[in-house]
Amino acid sequence: MDTAGDRANQRLIDQLIARGALWSQPLIAAFRATPRHRFLPRVWYYFRQHGWREINTQAPGRHELRLLYADRALTTRLSEAAPGQLPTPISSSSQPSLMAEMLEDLRLAPGLKVLEIGAGTGYNAALLAHVTGFVVSVEIDLRILAEAAEHLRAFPERRVKLRHGDGRLGCPEEAPFDRILVTAAAHDLEPAWLEQLAEGGLLLAPLDLAPGLAYLVCGTCRAGVFEGRLTRPAYFMPLRGETEQAGDGSDESTSVAPVSSSLPPADALPSATAPWADWTVRKASCTGPGLLPSLAFLGWLRGYTIGYQVLSDGQIVYGIGDRVHGQACWFGLRQWRVTGVAGRNLGIQLWRDFLDAGGPWPTEFRLHAEKAEPRPLGNGGGPPLPNSRGSAPVFSRWGPRCRQIWTLDPCRQRPAWP
Structure with missing residues (x-):
């Protein structure tokens, strides 16, 4: 079915290719077959005069599609606001060009077993599954996990196993993994990720090193030892653990405050x-x-x-x-x-x-x-x-x-x- 949303998606993919963020044929096919708006029934937008406002995008019109298919990150969930304070973003759909670059960095291929830390909307897992065939996605927030599951029901052919748990611990019962992709910012690489990566596999994770210094790191592991390098600057929401409440995990290095x-x-x-x-x-x-x-x-x-x-x-x-x-x-x-x-x-x-x-x-x-x-x-x-x-x-x-x-x-x- 050729809808306005599908056409907007194709235009976005054309832009990603032209800008050099997306180039491999399997990933181009995955992005074209996975419209972003199918994973974003609503987003939150910050207005200077009014604060955060929810925008319903279940039946997106021209203005909503312009927002959904802009090359920008979109906030999808806010924390509970404390008395006298504004809520803070705790989940988002990443900037499409950055997502494309990260997936290209992973050198994906059919048959690879992938672990995703942070399910988000399910969009990233759907893209991964289109190329590799199987993805395990671990999410700490049950509400976010339920929303990802709902979105992925529209893509029953994508083999995505959603698991509730602390992403810092990985998913040992499904290890080893050929690729591990972390979609939330950490202060350091977690030993569990190093242990669960198969020999010759690739790990890609956002690291918050210090205020204003946030980068993606990509590399391999052998016997629990990581060898890699930073690839590009990237700001992500902080990785939360089991004991942290929504909004508690934010730190000053994660955003450009x-x-x-x-x-x-x-x-x-x-x-x-x-x-x-x-x-x-x-x-x-x-x-x-x-x-x-x-x-x-x-x-x-x-x-x-x-x-x-x-x-x-x-x-x-x-x-x-x-x-x-x-x-x-x-x-x-x-x-x-x-x-x-x-x-x-x-x-x-x-x-x-x-x-x-x-x-x-x-x-x-x-x-x-x-x-x-x-x-x-x-x-x-x-x-x-x-x-x-x-x-x-x-x-x-x-x-x-x-x-x-x-x-x-x-x-x-x-x-x-x-």
Whole structure:
């Protein structure tokens, strides 16, 4: 049946292909055969003057289809609002172009067994099942799980097994899996995921490393040891466990909040001219992931406290802080905000380290991770470790679940175009 919704879906897929987010024939076929609006009977939209409003999209008209088939994430469920507070989003349908890129990263093929952490609307599971033939999807929220089951009933040929449980634990009774896809942001890789991934399989998960530093990580496991790298920036709602209520799992690094930091507010600090202030804005922004987040990521590797803030004029700044000595430096494209001379020196030292390392992007570091007890005094970071494999910097950190070794790829290559 050729409906307005089906035509809108085909136009969206055409856009994803043209923009380079979708290219493999099996996934193109999956997206074309899986209209997004069939999984979104209602969405929540935030209006500045009125707050959150529910939009009924069960019988979408022209305006509703324009919203449903925009290349943007859509909120599908809100938390219960506490007295005097607004509800917060706890579930969403991800941006279609990001979904397509993630599924392409997984290199899907018929016969692969897939574990999805976070069922959401069921849309992603339906796409996965169209290509691979079988998906296990684990969801912590029974209401979300029931909605996903209802949506998937319209696609009875898609073999999706929905399970209620804590996604951090994976699904051991169905393991091993050839692919594991996590659709909610975690602070670290969970050991259960590493243990349940088949040899030669791929794990893809969003990681919230620090305020303003959220990335997808993709890699393989052997004997419970992960080897991979960050692929692209991506912000997801936080992964919740069994003991967490809806809305409790949110953390400051998951969203781009106006202020996300334990550092002194940038607005309250004196300014200093950035060393790149006489460059053009385009050059200061860099290609790839951008200068400011790349600097902040290197600071995170070195163990500094990281900050993210949107100033009153709309400018985005990233901060680093040395809590031991009480120093902080916020990086902007034209101005820095610093805690005096010591704060500026902190920023200059990181800037020189960044240049000496060749201006590394976060996606140019390899990640080695394995289960380890967290350090009692924090998650580490610090100066580069001695590297027996050459001159590439190596950093060690302890996450909540794993010890992480980050190594700058000595053979990194950058694309000829952004």
